[in-house]
Amino acid sequence: EAQVTQNPRYLITVTGKKLTVTCSQNMNHEYMSWYRQDPGLGLRQIYYSMNVEVTDKGDVPEGYKVSRKEKRNFPLILESPSPNQTSLYFCASNTPLGNEQFFGPGTRLTVL
């Protein structure tokens, strides 16, 4: 089954404790993205990647890092999480000319 998976689905952590949210897709898509969703603000793009080792900032990249060492994986790294990064995070993938983005199920992160 074609899908985007994220882990963990739920995470509660404390300020400053480094964490990684993993994202994996099995569709051989070149493009992958990370979004955060906050009440009243909709979905905002954090980072995106056009292919292995090629990444670029979205609208809200501050406080986040990403890497793309393999085509299928696109982890989101929070080196020093802060409470304002409490949010619902979505990973997505698509082909370069693909009109459909496939979204993962989401990761709900709480930073205390």
Add this chain to the structure above:
Amino acid sequence: DAKTTQPNSMESNEEEPVHLPCNHSTISGTDYIHWYRQLPSQGPEYVIHGLTSNVNNRMASLAIAEDRKSSTLILHRATLRDAAVYYCILRDLVDTGGFKTIFGAGTRLFVKA
């Protein structure tokens, strides 16, 4: 980046058609119009997209104004399962440097039984 404007919420009766409007007055010639929806507790899912001509698929129809400054997503017979937030998005598929995507706040559709 071109932005879209949608009503905050709309209400519909079950089994009736629903017309969800979207304004995108600053759309560029290479921007495709996409619609996604997000059901409660799920990630967004693709609904439909178009460039200039009206489009139909199994989920919905997309009507695009002649000047492309607005579009309308049409659900022909709303069901309770269609209750979701609907996002109208512009994506420049010619801009291979990015695929930068801007989601607005969307329209929350309520469907009454």
